[in-house]
Amino acid sequence: MLLPRMKLARLFDRAFHAMADLHWTMLVLLIAVHAAVTWLLLAVAGESKLQEASAFLYWYATTAYTVGYGDLSPQTAAGRLVTALWVFPGAIAAFTTVVAKVLGAIGDIWRLRRAGKGDYSKMTASIVLIGYHPARTPKMIDELCADLSPDQTLVLLTRQTLTDLDGRIRYVQSESLTSTAALTRAGVPQASRVLIFTDSDSDTLSATLAAAALVPPTAHVVCHFEDEDHARLIDQHCPEVEVILSAGPQLVARACKDPGASQVISALTSHLDEGATLFSLAWGAERPRAFSELARSLLEQGATLLAIQSARDTTPTFNPPMDRLVDAGDRLFYVAAARLAPTSLAA
Structure with a gap:
């Protein structure tokens, strides 16, 4: 007898707490x-x-x-009494409770996302920006959002607690930039692009190694370093990652020798400045085409073809022979006022 009583007591206790907490199961x-x-x-x-x-x-x-449309209503005195004393209090209370729970759930999700605790692991084709630099990250967000396609979402993973959030991005806060759980919550395993830019090269190195282990094969990973030694380590262990090395000294020397070179380079790398911008696209057509033919086709669309990078090479080739064939998988680099659709060259 004692065991059934204990089970019954536990059942009543669970039911009481479910009613007190208004769980969805109990509410339904x-x-x-x-x-x-x-x-x-x-x-x-x-x-x-x-x-x-x-x-x-x-x-x-x-x-x-x-x-209360009034097209259906109780016709008897007893029916009206049931409606007044039983239906109105119970049904209306249930409806308001459902509305309150739905609004509360929406509010909870909003608060979690504002606090950087949101989960974006189900998103696909997103761009994940790992790390935060107070001066440079907002500028990168502007650049990325200026050329963001409608099906892409920008997710920022950072250790910092942000209060003044940019409405264009999703925000994930974590104590560690190498945490598998945090990287997964930011959507790295489903991302199309991953950009690592932190306020120190050591953090960038560790975050790049962690992200490279999770990204899908089709994703493109880019990281930025100030120091060549860190960049060399990534080249050795993750050759598929594109490494951006700070070009400050080289750019200063080039501007000294060729006045105005820094302004040209800055304009080519920014979507925010009016005028020409550097873009790239992968040649996906099955039929190879000559460099001269593609250059002429781009020129007719207001773009200038600068270089080709073979699918087998890691560096682009500038001014290749005009009869060089561009095969499927080769990447074209061109300058234009706006990005061109890959299908615009397929004809």
């Missing part, structure tokens, strides 16, 4: 019981027009939603 059960009792009471009251399932559900729902 209470609504179902209330609706069933209402149907029985109306049957006893002789409300034949409200006994049909579709008519009853329609009347019960409009009553609970406080819409």
Whole structure:
């Protein structure tokens, strides 16, 4: 006898807590019981027009939603009494509780995302920006959002706690930039692009190694270093990662020898400045085409073809022979006012 009593006590305890917390299971059960009792009471009251399932559900729902169209209503005194004393308090209370829980759930999701605790692991084709630099990251966000396609989302993973959030991005906060759980929550395993730019080369190195182990084979990973030694380590261990090395000294020397070179390079790398910008696209057509033919086709569309990077090479070739064939998988680098669709060269 003691064991059944203990099980019964645990059952009542769970039911009490479920009612106190208004779990969805208990709420649906209470609504179902209330609706069933209402149907029985109306049957006893002789409300034949409200006994049909579709008519009853329609009347019960409009009553609970406080819409009250009036096309269906109790016709007997007993039916009206049941409605006033039983249906109105129970159905309306259930409806307001459902609305409150839905709004509360939406509010919880909003607060979690504002706090950097959101989960974006189900997103596909997103761009994940790992790390935060107070001066440079906002500029990178501007650049990325200026050329963001409608099906892409920008997710920022950082250790910093951000309060003034940019509405164009999704924000994930983590104590570690190498945490598999945090990288997964930011959507790295499903991302199309991953960019690592932190405020120190050591953090960039560790975050790049962690992200490279999770990204899908089709994703493109880019990282930025100030120091050549760190960049060399990534080249050795993750050759598929594109490494950007700070070009400050080289750019200063080039501007000294060729005045205005720094302005030209800056304009080519920014989407925010009006004028020409450097773009690239992968040649996906099955039929190879000559460099001269593609250059002429691009020129007709207001673009200038600068270089080709073979699928087998890691560096682009500038001014190749005009009869060089461009094969499927080769990447074309061109300058234009706006990005061209890959299909624009397929004809």
